[in-house]
Amino acid sequence: MIQLKMNGLEIQAEEGWTLLEAARFYGLEIPTLCHNDGLTEFGGCRLCLVEIGEGPRSKLVSSCTYPVEEGLVVHTDTARVVRARRMMLELMLSTAPGSKKLQDLASKYGLTHQRFKPRDEECVYCGLCVRICEEQMDARAIGFQNRGNKRKISTPFDARSEVCRLCGACMYICPACQLRCQGPAAETDICNACLTMEPTCLEEYGELQCWMYDAGRCGTCVQEKRK
């Protein structure tokens, strides 16, 4: 067992765990986007950043790729961490403002202002689709191509791939493909639905009626919050 300190708590973790796994084991919440329990770590979205070390030499690392170390001091929600996460969210949201997952995270982190021009792309290069295609579906039909600002995810030669079985796993796992809530609020860059809306069923029946057990966040029956 490895001893380390997380948010002031003395915790024990098994060798080979990542900081994210240790934090989740102890119920400390760290937001993630490109992480999925069934896939290898990618470390691309940088939302799971945590601060390790103390004093002026502390640094930000992605907790999903950093293995637990003996005696490590970790803080999961310092001002620096939250600032960095907000920045990452703002940048990703300006790339794909149509994504529900990103909009939900933005609301959660109190991101109400968008400084960057929205690009309306439908990809934030989290690599989930590439990894699920390779690791779970064993197909390797899609992958990253080109580089820099021309980087894209596609099949070879942008044609229908011979190894693709049209299983749809890439679309199932994509955090940018799921459309944002279609609630009563006007279309803006940041919908902040979770802050400004509430489910109608709560008022009508006195309890949530969500079939998907999403605690009123499914966004199908939302109304504007009464002030």
Next chain:
Amino acid sequence: MNAMQEQIRSIIHKHEGLKKNLIAILLDIQSENAYLPPEALRTVASELAVPLIDIVGLATFYRAFSLKPRGRHLVTVCLGTACHVRGGPKILSEFEKRLAVEPGETTPDKQFTLETVACLGCCAIGPVVVVDRDYYGHTTIQRVNTILKKYQRGNKPKATKRVAKHA
């Protein structure tokens, strides 16, 4: 088995059929064909048992590889910081005008391919233009036509000797 497959098999054989030599194999195919034809990449994928998407990802990542047919001569204009302030973009637009192509394109007669590069590391002689393997330093708009003329059909490139003397 067609001629191209034959050629690719011999290249792969030369590199001992190893996956780690993939870049070297692709470089050899590129120098034989002046570009990487899609069938060639498919053959390499099946011969080396490497997923096709990995080979395409690699071939599109490196600037040395091209998936589009290139012309006989490759004209590269440097647009790095030093060349930029010394007028690299003007040189580029002159080439665009003379060849009537955008960067990354090839002229219809398959003689020239125009490309840009971020920095060649010889900023002191900027703005730099490279045609095939010949470097032209301190390029001016007036010299663009002279450079192109050397490589036009029928003319033998003489610049190789001149640069060799300097080196």
